[in-house]
Amino acid sequence: MTDLSHCAVMKAVKQQQANNQSHLPDKRQVAASFSRAAASYDSVAELQRAVGTELMARLPEITPDRWLDLGSGTGYFSRMLAARFPESEGVALDIAEGMLNHARPLGGALHYVAGDAENLPLRDGSVELMFSSLAVQWCSDFASVLAEAERVLRPGGVFGFASLCVGTLYELRDSWQAVDGMVHVNRFRELAHYQRFCAASGLQVRSLDVLPHVLHYPDVRSLTHELKALGAHNINPGRPGGLTGRARIQALIAAYEGFRQDKGLPATYQVVYGVLEKPAAV
Ligand SMILES: C[S@@+](CC[C@H](N)C(=O)[O-])C[C@H]1O[C@@H](n2cnc3c(N)ncnc32)[C@H](O)[C@@H]1O
Structure with a gap:
C-alpha cells in the first residue's frame, strides 16, 4: 500500500471510530451523573425495584460462595442478594464513587469496589x-462485558442481567422528535444485538427475553424530573446544548399529550432479561 492510500485508509478508520464514538455516552459523564444522583435515586426508583426483583426471580437455584452486584448503585439489590445468600461473600461494584459512598454504610456487600x-x-x-440490574445499557462495549463475565465466573457460574433495548422511552423520544428532531433521549441497543452478542460469547444462554414495563406520570415534568433524579437523563453526545426555551417545552408537552392514557402519560421501558451460564469444566 502506498503512503497516500495508507493515509486515506487510516483517515477512514479514524472517521469510522469517531462516528461510532459519537453514539456513545462518555464513561466519566456516566459516573459523574450517577454520583450526583446517589441521594435522590432511591426515592424515584420504582422501575429499578420492579426490574431487579424480576431478575432475582429469574436466577437459578444456586448458592454462590461469592456474588458480584455489577453496577450496584445505591446497593438495594446488594442487600437483597445478601439476604438471599446469607453465607456468601458479596462484592458491590460501580463506576460511580458517589453511588459506592452512598451504598457502603447501608451494608449488604462485604466489599465495595470502584x-x-x-x-x-x-x-x-x-x-x-454475577447480578446486574439496569447497568449494562450504559456500557458501549457489551461484548467486553460478556467477555469479562466469562473470565471472572467460575465454571458453572451464572450471569443474570437486566438491561434496556430500543423502544425504551419512545414516547419521549418521538415527542421531542416532533419538536426539533434532536437527540433528547439516551440511545439503546437493539434486542438483536443482545441476542447476537450473547450467542457469540463463551457463555451458554439459559434465557434471554424482553418484557415491556410501562410507568405513568401526571405530566411531562414529573417524568423528566424523575429521569434527572435517577441520573438517567440524556447524556448522549449530540444532545442539544443551551437553555430549553419555554416555547419548545410547551411544544413537547403538547406532543406528549397525544400519548395520554386513562392512567396518565405513559413511559415505556423495554427490559431485556438474560440469564447466562459459564459451561462447567470438562
Ligand atoms: C440505573 S443504576 C442501577 C443501580 C442498581 N443496579 C439498581 O438496580 O438499583 C445504574 C448503575 O450502573 C452504574 N454503571 C454505569 N456504567 C457502569 C460501568 N461501565 N461499570 C460499572 N457500573 C456502571 C451507574 O453508576 C449506576 O450506579
Whole structure:
C-alpha cells in the first residue's frame, strides 16, 4: 500500500471510530451523573425495584460462595442478594464513587469496589454469581462485558442481567422528535444485538427475553424530573446544548399529550432479561 492510500485508509478508520464514538455516552459523564444522583435515586426508583426483583426471580437455584452486584448503585439489590445468600461473600461494584459512598454504610456487600464492567478489577474464576440490574445499557462495549463475565465466573457460574433495548422511552423520544428532531433521549441497543452478542460469547444462554414495563406520570415534568433524579437523563453526545426555551417545552408537552392514557402519560421501558451460564469444566 502506498503512503497516500495508507493515509486515506487510516483517515477512514479514524472517521469510522469517531462516528461510532459519537453514539456513545462518555464513561466519566456516566459516573459523574450517577454520583450526583446517589441521594435522590432511591426515592424515584420504582422501575429499578420492579426490574431487579424480576431478575432475582429469574436466577437459578444456586448458592454462590461469592456474588458480584455489577453496577450496584445505591446497593438495594446488594442487600437483597445478601439476604438471599446469607453465607456468601458479596462484592458491590460501580463506576460511580458517589453511588459506592452512598451504598457502603447501608451494608449488604462485604466489599465495595470502584470499577468498570468492561474491565473488571477481579481475578479470573473468582465469583459464582454475577447480578446486574439496569447497568449494562450504559456500557458501549457489551461484548467486553460478556467477555469479562466469562473470565471472572467460575465454571458453572451464572450471569443474570437486566438491561434496556430500543423502544425504551419512545414516547419521549418521538415527542421531542416532533419538536426539533434532536437527540433528547439516551440511545439503546437493539434486542438483536443482545441476542447476537450473547450467542457469540463463551457463555451458554439459559434465557434471554424482553418484557415491556410501562410507568405513568401526571405530566411531562414529573417524568423528566424523575429521569434527572435517577441520573438517567440524556447524556448522549449530540444532545442539544443551551437553555430549553419555554416555547419548545410547551411544544413537547403538547406532543406528549397525544400519548395520554386513562392512567396518565405513559413511559415505556423495554427490559431485556438474560440469564447466562459459564459451561462447567470438562
Ligand atoms: C440505573 S443504576 C442501577 C443501580 C442498581 N443496579 C439498581 O438496580 O438499583 C445504574 C448503575 O450502573 C452504574 N454503571 C454505569 N456504567 C457502569 C460501568 N461501565 N461499570 C460499572 N457500573 C456502571 C451507574 O453508576 C449506576 O450506579
